[in-house]
Amino acid sequence: MDSERIEELRRRVEALEAEAAALRARLGTAGDAGSVPWASAGSGREMLAAINERYRLAARATNDAVWDWDLRANTVEWNEALEAAYGHAPAAAEPTGDWWIAHIHPEDRARVHDGIHAVIDGAGSNWTGEYRFRRADGGYATVLDRGFVIRDASGAAIRMIGAMLDLSASKRAEAALRESEDRLRLATAAARIGTFDFLVRTGALTWDDRCRELFGVPPGTPVSYEGTFLAGLHPEDRARADAAVSAALDPAGTGSFDTEYRTIGLSDGVERWVAAKGEAFFEEGRAVRLIGTVLDIGERKLAEMRQREMNERLEELVEARTAALRKSEEQLRQSQKMEAVGQLTGGIAHDFNNLLTGITGSLELLSARIAQGRVREVDRYVVAAQGAAARAASLTHRLLAFSRRQTLDPRPTDVNRLVGGMEELIRRTMGPGMVVEVVAAAGLWTTLVDPNQLENALLNLCINARDAMPGGGRLTVETANRWLDARAARERELPPGQYISLCVSDTGTGMTPEVIAKAFDPFFTTKPLGLGTGLGLSMIYGFARQSGGQVRIYSEAGEGSMVCLYLPRHHGEAEEAVPLPELPALPRATKGETVLVVDDEPTVRMLVAEVLEELGYAALEAADAASGLKLLRSDMRIDLLVTDVGLPGGMNGRQMADAARLARPGLKVLFITGYAENAAVGNGHLEPGMHVMTKPFAMDALATRIRELIEER
Known part of the structure; x- marks a missing residue:
């Protein structure tokens, strides 16, 4: 450090001066020639010269401006650093103390002069002063000057040696630091x-x-x-x-x-x-x-608190508004639901009243003709009643399809093969004025679907297309593989993934957006009175959704229509169509088997009991689950339970069957339901020995199923 350099220089000067003092003591005074031999005096002068040489070498080695002031002669000797540090060449500097004093800043000159002479004139040896010294370029350097006074034997100051350390850089750094600290202090205060x-x-x-x-x-x-x-x-x-x-x-x-x-x-x-x-x-x-x-940060925290309170208030308002909107939407949905229920029940009542009229009228005429003995005419009334009943069953089936509650038999299906098998039927249905084109995609994926219901849906779409082209046109049936990404799946309300599409397009009248919006509503139709039930598209929609797919209509008025079914891909081979074998006549029972029939509808119990009697089985009847369970817990022989699913009294048919199996573990059960098998399936599966038939069913089909179940081992 600078102070350390000055101290080191001072120590060197003191050492040299000590050597000089010792030499002077040996030489004695110049007037006392006899006290020391001249040979010794010569030797002393040589030693003094050596000491002075070492001093000059030390002064030359330092970067500080070293000065040697002969106080008696008022002459000053400088080292070479005077030029390096301050620009003054030692040879150009006047060798007097006055020159040095004259280069001190006027404001510092008196202070330095008084300070240094106080040491010289007193008894002190060391002097330190800080002042501004003028450089050769006219600027001032801040210096730290330290000097050491050399005195003779009498104590008079005869010489002073010192060094000037340039503090300009450190002073500038200190000033910059103070300025920086001031700025920081002002900034932090502000x-x-x-x-x-x-x-x-x-x-x-x-x-x-x-x-x-x-x-x-x-x-x-x-x-x-x-x-x-x-x-x-x-x-x-x-x-x-x-x-x-x-x-x-x-x-x-x-x-x-x-x-x-x-x-x-x-x-x-x-x-x-x-x-x-x-x-x-x-x-x-x-x-x-x-x-x-x-x-x-009190103001910020206060603002944050107010923001939180505002957000909470806003959330409360949004929640209240959302609740009001939900309530309004619920009221609107309820209103729309009641409107749809009214439309649905009105359509059902209209169609069923027509069908019931055909059934009851045929039965009345049948009864009258039998009473009159005109039995030859009864066949046509029987056929008429059966036809009306079959149409009623078809209507019920369509309603179940619309509600997605029909009983499906999904199988791995090759839709190309299914369309190819129906192509001739489609052409005959469309008539001679229509051009039918089938575009089957190569490598079409398999889908898991009920093939019979898909055939019905395809035929229904073709009939709708035909009716939309009264003047003739082109019908196109096209299949394709579809990979729906997130966006495409979202537009179709389906999970992303692989699907097959079955599209039926026509060049007919097309549909307006308003018609498309209502096309899947039950009993909604644009056909003239008597030419459509309004259940076709709603049945197709229910079937597609129940099969895990979707149906979409793409149409513009006057530009034709395209209806597409999207069905999920099934990773498996399609099943081959197996023709149904002809059923042989059922043999009569010979082992005294007993069947318990539980149904709250007396007519159904009567019909099932008569079928059982025709087959030679003993029949037991019960109108509700409690009565049936009482018989099942008795010691009577019961080989098969035939029960409706929906029963009065708080216990359905599945619950009764499960309770009965606690007493009869191997009991065989046949559920007959007019709604769907969901309630019978219960928690997602049927137990072994349990089966389902959906009403209405043909009596011969019931007889076949009963015989098969009883004969099972």
Whole structure:
């Protein structure tokens, strides 16, 4: 450092002067020629010359401007550093003390002159002064000058040796540092930011006035880490803030200190929110210092609290509004539901009244003709009643398809093969005025679907297309593989994945958006009265949804229509169509088998009982589950339970069968239901020995199923 260099130079000068003093003592005074032999005097002069040479070498080696002032002659000798440091060549400098004094700044000159002469004229040896010295370019350098006075044996000052250290760079650095500190102080004061400085080893903590203000500590009050900082924190925040400091001082961490806490003013008791940020400094793997800033964030916290309150209020308003909208939507849905139910029940009532008229009328005429003995005419009434009943069954089937509650028999199906098998039927249905084109995709995937229901859906779509082209046109049946990404699947209300599509398009009248929106509503039709039930598309929609797929209509008025079924891909081979074998006549029972029939409809019980009697089985009847269960828990022989699923009294047919099997574990059960097999299936599967038939069914089909079940082993 600069002070160390000056001290080293001073020590060298003192050593040289000590040698010179010793030499002078040996030589004696110049007037006392006899005290020392001249040979010795010559030797002493040589030693003095050697000492002076060493001094000159030392002065040449330093970067400081070294001067040697002969006080008696008022001459000054400079080393070469005078030029390097201040631009004055030693040869050009006047070799007098007056030249040196003249180059001192006028404001400093008197002070330096008085200070140095106070040492020279007194008994002191060391002098130190700081002043401004004019360089050769006219500018001033700030120097630290230190001199050592050499005295003779009488104590008179005869010589002074010193060195000038240029402090300009350090002074500029100090000025810049002060300016920076001033700017920082002004900036932090303007921003209301406080500062802290924590010395880890000593535990010394320093706060500026703003930091004290945030902790409610009066100016000048001593502060400490535990007694002031931790004690001034809100109890709920104390442990967290202490942990944040420990984490910052951890050598394994980042050294960053960043936390927020509340303070409780030690003198005023005011609660304040503070954000603290800082940086830790480490030496030899240990934290030695933590410096940082603190900022009052009370207004921000207040704004955040108000924002939260506003958000909560907004959420309450949104929730209330949403609830009101949900209520309105629910009311609208209920209104639409009631409208749809009204339309549905009206359509059902209309169609069933027509069918019942045909059935009851035929039965009345049948009864009348039998009473009149005109039995030859009864066949046509029987046929008429059966036809009306079959149409009623078909209507029920369509309603179940619409509600997605029909009993399906899904199988791996090759839709290309299915369409090819129906192509001739489609052409005959369309008539001679239509052009039919079938476009079958190569490598079409298999789908798991009920092939009979898919055939019905395809035929229905073709009939609709035919009716939309009264003047003739083109019908196209097309299959394709479809890979629906997230967007395409979302547009079709399906999960993303692989599907096959079966599309039927025509060049007919097309549909308006309003018609498309209602096309799948039950009993909605655009056909003239008597030419359509309005259940075709709704049945197709229900079938597609029940099969895990979707149906979509693409149409514009006057531009034709295209209806597409999307069915999920099935990874498996399609099944070959197996023709139904002809059933042989059923043999009569010969082992006294007994069948329990449980149904709340007396007519159904009567018909099933008569079928059983025709087959030679004994029949037991019950109108509800409680009565049936009583018989099942008795010791009577019962080989088969035939029961409806929906029964009165709080227990359905499946529950009765499960209870009966506790007493009769091997009991065989045939569920007959007019709705669907869902209730019979229960938790998702039928137990072994349980089967389902959907009403209405032909009596011969019932007889066949009963015989098969009884004969099973």
